[in-house]
Amino acid sequence: MKGKTCGLCGKADGEVRQDYRAPNGRLARNSVSFALSWILPAESCKDNTECRMKYESIQLEKKINVHGEDSTCFSVEPVLRCLPGCSPVKTTSVNVGFKCFADDSSRDLSNIFDESVDVRESTEAHLACSCSPQCS
Known part of the structure; x- marks a missing residue:
């Protein structure tokens, strides 16, 4: 599965510079922004x-x-x-x-x-x- 996953732990492809990829596809600038990007928002x-x-x-x-x-x-x-x-x-x-x-x-x-x-x-x-x- 190396390089075929995505999510909170990155792609598991050994490339650490891409590990802060948010769910919207953008690269987060720091660990706090990255972690916050994975919180599921509420509708109500x-x-x-x-x-x-x-x-x-x-x-x-x-x-x-x-x-x-x-x-x-x-x-x-x-x-x-x-x-x-x-x-x-x-x-x-x-x-x-x-x-x-x-x-x-x-x-x-x-x-x-x-x-x-x-x-x-x-x-x-x-x-x-x-x-x-x-x-x-």
């Missing part, structure tokens, strides 16, 4: 057996100046976040790539995970969530 926070988290593109909290223009940046790598109605009780810092758009430009985020990286920044990924009974 109503089921207590689920993780109560989802992967999403997040907006960078600070403004970045790109090519002389103030820009708003969105992650091109998915980040684990609590579902609506839930709040994080445990987080970890992850370094992800962001695509930046001029503040006065229109942006289509439907294919954000296919965009190139303009800047890499640290942000918080949620590891555990507490949810209210009325969560959505």
Whole structure:
């Protein structure tokens, strides 16, 4: 089975540089991002057996100046976040790539995970969530 497997332990082909391949096919930059990429997200926070988290593109909290223009940046790598109605009780810092758009430009985020990286920044990924009974 050497070289014919995939998953959390890589391809078992002896090539360690490819072992951080996430389920979406991208190569994770570090062990934390790699491990988080294999968590199965929840569809709803109503089921207590689920993780109560989802992967999403997040907006960078600070403004970045790109090519002389103030820009708003969105992650091109998915980040684990609590579902609506839930709040994080445990987080970890992850370094992800962001695509930046001029503040006065229109942006289509439907294919954000296919965009190139303009800047890499640290942000918080949620590891555990507490949810209210009325969560959505």
